[in-house]
Amino acid sequence: xxxxxxxxxxxxxxxxxxxxxxxxxxxxxxxxxxxxxxxxxxxxxxxxxxxxxxxxxxxxxxxxxxxxxxxxxxxxxxxxxxxxxxxxxxxxxxxxxxxxxxxxxxxxxxxxxxxxxxxxxxxxxxxxxxxxxxxxxxxxxxxxxxxxxxxxxxxxxxxxxxxxxxxxxxxxxxxxxxxxxxxxxxxxxxxxxxxxxxxxxxxxx
Numbered sequence: 001x002x003x004x005x006x007x008x009x010x011x012x013x014x015x016x017x018x019x020x021x022x023x024x025x026x027x028x029x030x031x032x033x034x035x036x037x038x039x040x041x042x043x044x045x046x047x048x049x050x051x052x053x054x055x056x057x058x059x060x061x062x063x064x065x066x067x068x069x070x071x072x073x074x075x076x077x078x079x080x081x082x083x084x085x086x087x088x089x090x091x092x093x094x095x096x097x098x099x100x101x102x103x104x105x106x107x108x109x110x111x112x113x114x115x116x117x118x119x120x121x122x123x124x125x126x127x128x129x130x131x132x133x134x135x136x137x138x139x140x141x142x143x144x145x146x147x148x149x150x151x152x153x154x155x156x157x158x159x160x161x162x163x164x165x166x167x168x169x170x171x172x173x174x175x176x177x178x179x180x181x182x183x184x185x186x187x188x189x190x191x192x193x194x195x196x197x198x199x200x201x202x203x204x205x
Contacts, residue, residue, distance in 0.1 A: 047075035049083045056083045063095040063187075067130055070142065079148035081194055090148070090192040094139065096185050097161075099131055100124060109164045113175045113183060135178055136188050143192060161186050185196030 005011040026032050033040060043050045059080060065073055084090065101107040112120060112133055120133070134142075143150060161184040175183060191197065 039052065046072060047079050049079050053082045054085050057088050058083055059084065059088070059090040061091070062093045065139075066095050066099075066132060066134075068132065068133055069130070070134065073132070074142050074146055077148060081147045084194055086194060086196075087153070088194070089112045089200055090190075092190045092192060094134075094136075094188040094190065096135060096183075099129060107187070108167060109161060110168060110183065114168060114170050114172060115175065117171050124176075135175065136185055137178060137180055137189070139190070143190070144195070147195045148192045149195045150190055151193045152189075154189040155185045156187040156189070157181065157184050158186065162204065 002011065002013045002016055006013050023032055023035060026035060039173065041050050060124075068076065084186070097109045098107065098112040101109050101111060112124065113133070115123065140150065162180070165180045165184045171183070
């Protein structure tokens with residue numbers, strides 16, 4: 001993605017390539033962390049800040065929130081908010097596609113919209129493949145209660161994803177109240193800020 005990064009943020013491709021080539025010579029993840037000055041933080045107390053409050057400039061999450069039960073993710077987001085600087089930002093990529101389809105390409109990308117919560121839990125929930133199945137509209141009140149505001153948003157919708165929604169033989173009532181266009185979102189890209197610091201003029205469109 002060096003061409004894209006050069007275009008978007010002016011990254012020097014030569015320097016970036018040299019750094020990446022050096023990292024590829026390292027023998028372990030721990031060596032890479034040391035070279036990048038990464039500090040690994042693992043905690044079981046997800047509702048409690050694990051770094052000083054008001055200390056983090058930017059947080060990034062790629063398809064992680066999807067795999068956390070709502071009862072856990074809400075207090076966790078509140079804890080992350082406490083660690084965020086007043087002018088800090090969070091970028092959260094949320095995947096809305098059925099991850100079981102990764103194991104069976106013949107499946108409809110949004111197959112799990114067919115099932116009630118009770119039936120889905122019986123048939124598909126496992127410790128290794130949990131998905132909360134939350135659509136875009138269901139995330140907004142969770143962000144709000146966690147003290148976060150959406151300051152930027154992009155939905156990844158494709159012709160193929162729209163066709164997959166239309167091809168579903170049934171949509172459970174939990175999801176049927178949302179438009180097909182919203183259900184066809186493959187990924188939501190949320191940019192979040194602390195509620196009291198969110199720029200009101202940049203509200204989600």
